[in-house]
Amino acid sequence: MSKLWGGRFTKATNQLVESFTASIEFDQQFAIEDIEGSIAHVTMLSECAIITDEEARQIIDGLQTIKKKIKSGSVNYTIEDEDIHMNIERMLTEEIGPVAGKLHTGRSRNDQVATDIHLYVKKKTKEMINLITAVQQAFVNQADTNIDVIMPGYTHLQRAQPILFSHHILAYFWMLERDKERLKDSIKRVDWSPLGAGALAGTTFPTNRERTAELLGFDTVYPNSLDAVSDRDFVLEFLSIASILMTHLSRISEELVIWSSQEFNFVELDDSFCTGSSIMPQKKNPDVPELLRGKTGRVHGNLFGLLTVLKGLPLAYNKDMQEDKEGLLDTVITLDGSLRLLAPMIDTMQVKKENMYHAVDQDYSNATDIADYLVTKGLPFREAHEIIGKIVLYAIQQKKYLLELSLDEYQSFSTLFAKDVFTFLEPKHVVDARKSLGGTAKSQVQQQLAQAKAVMEG
Missing domain, CATH: 1.20.200.10 (Fumarase/aspartase (Central domain))
Known part of the structure; x- marks a missing residue:
């Protein structure tokens, strides 16, 4: 089978080269796009009087026929035709004859x-x-x-x-x-x-690139x-x-x-x-x-x-x-x-x-909130941080969680602790206290969820 570009060559392509350079095994997935581009191109060629309206009609009808065959899965691609462009051009020539050769006027692969x-x-x-x-x-x-x-x-x-x-x-x-x-x-x-x-x-032909762009969207x-x-x-x-x-x-x-x-x-x-x-x-x-x-x-x-x-x-x-x-x-x-x-x-x-709740009920992840608690009592955060670090170490040594410590134990580290510290330590309070924009408090998450739903609807 002679190549569509074979006029300049004196030897057939080496079969290894043919297999190595061919792309039809994967670029056949561009078949529909290739036909859409060709229909736009030939429409423009006709409008610019580069080919006749009758030639354009024959080419477009042939391309539409090939498109239907591709969608139905009834076409056979060949490696000899290298790529999707040459395969479709070969099919088009078989479908409508030599006029198919005019499709490639003013363009390249x-x-x-x-x-x-x-x-x-x-x-x-x-x-x-x-x-x-x-x-x-x-x-x-x-x-x-x-x-x-x-x-x-x-x-x-x-x-x-x-x-x-x-x-x-x-x-x-x-x-x-x-x-x-x-x-x-x-x-x-x-x-x-x-x-x-x-x-x-x-190209030397008086084409209209803006028109093909318009036709293709x-x-x-x-x-x-x-x-x-x-x-x-x-x-x-x-x-x-x-x-x-x-x-x-x-x-x-x-x-x-x-x-x-x-x-x-x-x-x-x-x-x-x-x-x-x-x-x-x-x-x-x-x-x-x-x-x-x-x-x-x-x-x-x-x-x-x-x-x-x-x-x-x-x-x-x-x-x-x-x-x-x-x-x-x-x-x-x-x-x-x-x-x-x-x-x-x-x-x-x-x-x-x-299981999720049990995980937060049995750990020390509420430690930051005790530090914040001391800050509300007037203690600088860095001092509060050090005190809470010592409390966590003590609790680990005693094999207790922070909610399991007594008020006396807390007050042994700072007299600023009072009974309300246990409210601060409850996981729900810890969560709901984070009301800053984008925080994890339920009120903030509800706003975020509403925003997400609005994004989806928009």
């Missing part, structure tokens, strides 16, 4: 592939925003259902201060909200049309043809945002793994999101959050892979840039699966309220 990727990234960015929203709704649902549940808050994975579980889970809502905002903002940089830039220097066109065909900043940005997003998903996954352990026993994941052991019948393994955590590495790797590919490339297009696609496609698949799994897993998760 360089601006064609760039257009495909722009369209693909824009579509997938919008899909990811919707999938993130579903995960956010799951966090809101859990926060709403468990608004009063008290749990330990941690720093250094050591119990620090009692907080509301709803406060903790909503932290992830806001992380994902920033991810959504990053994705939304990135669309304005994806919305640049490279179509019509040619191989690198434009792009906001603007690249003002520089070299930049148009060689830019992959928008892919890097998508991969960067995806890496941040997966980092957030990995963090909640880590907590789910820890919380569902027998040692913590704070939550139980639904059976449908766990697996068992082939040898230990008692096991219920949190495989989904573990794998979510693990897949973060491949998304990070895809970002660094493309950064490395692009770092030394001269303008304009180079074959190295074929490596821009597999990492992008893999990241999209990974994100899609991760987000689709996380939303129902969070939504169906059982929160073990008693």
Whole structure:
């Protein structure tokens, strides 16, 4: 089978080269975008009288027929045609004859592939925003259902201060909200049309790039043809945002793994999101959050892979840039699966309220509040901090918790202590005392939850 570009060559392509350089195994996923770009291009060619209206009609009809076949899964791609562009052009020639050759007037595969990727990234960015929203709704649902549940808050994975579980889970809502905002903002940089830039220097035909941009729904066109065909900043940005997003998903996954352990026993994941052991019948393994955590590495790797590919490339297009696609496609698949799994897993998760409360009732995480108590009695915080440190050490030595110490024991460290210290030490009081903006007091979390719901509705 002769190549569509084979006129200058005297030898057939080495089969090893053909296999090594072909991209059809993965870029066939851009088939619909490729046809959309071609329809816009041929429409513009007709409007600019570069081809006739009848030729444009034949080409568009042929492309629509191929599009239907692709959607039905009835097309066969060949490695001999290298990539999705040449495969579709070959199909089009078989469908409508030599007039198909006029489709490529005034464009190159360089601006064609760039257009495909722009369209693909824009579509997938919008899909990811919707999938993130579903995960956010799951966090809101859990926060709403468990608004009063008290749990330990941690720093250094050591119990620090009692907080509301709803406060903790909503932290992830806001992380994902920033991810959504990053994705939304990135669309304005994806919305640049490279179509019509040619191989690198434009075209001699009187084309109208603004028209193809309009037909494809792009906001603007690249003002520089070299930049148009060689830019992959928008892919890097998508991969960067995806890496941040997966980092957030990995963090909640880590907590789910820890919380569902027998040692913590704070939550139980639904059976449908766990697996068992082939040898230990008692096991219920949190495989989904573990794998979510693990897949973060491949998304990070895809970002660094493309950064490395692009770092030394001269303008304009180079074959190295074929490596821009597999990492992008893999990241999209990974994100899609991760987000689709996380939303129902969070939504169906059982929160073990008693176990969480017991954890804060049997620790020293209310120590800061005794320091604050002494401050309200007029003692400087640093002095109060030292006194409470000594009280905690004493309580540990006595194998008691702070609520188990007597008033006499407290007063042996400071005469400022009175009976009301025990009210200060109650976990509910400790939580509700933190009424500063964004704090863990129920009143503040209720405001935060209302704000989150408003964000979802907006």
